[in-house]
Amino acid sequence: MVSTLTTAFADVVSSNATLRAFLRGLPGVDRVGADQRAAMLSTRSIKTTAKAQAIDLAIGMVDLTTLEGADTPGKVRAMCAKAVRPDPADPAAPHVAAVCVYPDLVAVAIEALAGSPVKVASVSTAFPSGRSSLEVKVADTALAVAAGAAEIDMVIDRGAFLAGDLLKVAEEITAVKQACGEAHLKVILETGELATYDNVRRASWLAMLSGADFIKTSTGKVSPAATLPVTLVMLEAVRDHRAATGRMVGVKAAGGIRTAKDAIRYLVLVSETAGEEWLDPAWFRLGASSLLNDLLMQRQKLATGRYAGPDYFTLD
Structure with a gap:
């Protein structure tokens, strides 16, 4: 197989039979146990100083996102301005990790973010369905990379995965990874369509063995999107993958994360499951649109003792 595959497991990704044997050989997920552990961790209390740091x-982990058919260059420019300076009245407020847009708007985001540390990410591979030919998916990716995207968020073919055509999924991820060049690849599993936690674990390993730099819960277009138990399963997968291969892979939770309280629950989950090394935008991201405003409101509340008005921060 091609060099983007994890070397120690290259033989696993050689046929449907070897992939099926490996993935079915992974430990099963105790659904009740995963639900209970995620629920327990979500009750952790974070005090004022630690809460400010967590916010x-x-x-800094947010991928500020707009993925609508009505997106315009003006909307993308406004979002980029907010990404760099989330709170115009407070220059100490951190910038976000990245903005995520459709491929045809990457150039607009690149221009708007020139000179800033905020990365530009783009969805590709016939997002959000993934229902297209490999040639189109590779071309979609190449378009975004040529425009300057530093990160690519691709979707797997869930139909192929659920039908057992695991090699097709692996080969598509590998081909898209090659098309990424130097850009990082986030592989979206769309966990709401995978039905079981065992499938989430298997899809996570399949993506990592095929060259994913990140594994991502969802497109945000399917319900349920990110959940704490699903993210727990994915964090266990990246932890175990690193132990087996020495290669660290990131996780992105996306869709349905709307409040600062939600975000802090995910940070606790990361720390307690994968470890503190993953508490870094290089290894954990939050895909959201409405989340950032609540984080900023809570940040201002901690600093001033009062909440900003509902129209203080821009709506994205």
């Missing part, structure tokens, strides 16, 4: 960390 700033969460802001």
Whole structure:
């Protein structure tokens, strides 16, 4: 197989039979146990100083996103301005990790973010359905990379995965990874369509073995999107993958994360499951649109003792 595959497991990704044997050989997920552990961790209390640090960390992990058919260059420019300076009245507020747009708007985002540390990410591979030919998916990716995207968020073919055509999924991820060049690849599993936690674990490993730099819960277009138990399963997968291969892979939770309280729950989950090394925008991201405003409101409340008005921060 091609060099983007994890070397120690290259033989696993050689046929449907070897992939099926490996993935079915992974330990099964105790659904009740995963639900209970995620629920328990979500009750952890975070005090004032730690809460302020957690909010700033969460802001720095946000992929500020607009993925609508009505997106315009003006909307993308406004979002980029907010990404760099989330709170215009407070220059100490951290910038977000990245903005995520459709491929045809990457150039607009690149221009708007020139000179800033905020990365430009783009969805590709016939997002959000993934229902297209490999040639189109590769071309979609190449378009975004040529425009300057530093990160690519691709979707797997869930139909192929659920039908057992695991090699097709692996080969598509590998081909898209090659098309990424130097850009990082986030592989979206769309966990709401995978039905079981065992499938989430298997899809996570399949993506990592095929060259994913990140594994991502969802497109945000399917319900349920990110959940704490599903993210727990994915964090266990990246932890175990690193132990087996020495290669660290990131996780992105996306869709349905709307409040600072939600974000802090995810940070606790990351720390307690994968470890503190993953508490870094290089290894954990939050895909959201409405989340950032609540993080900023909570940040201002901690600093001033009062909440901003509902129209203080821009709506994206």
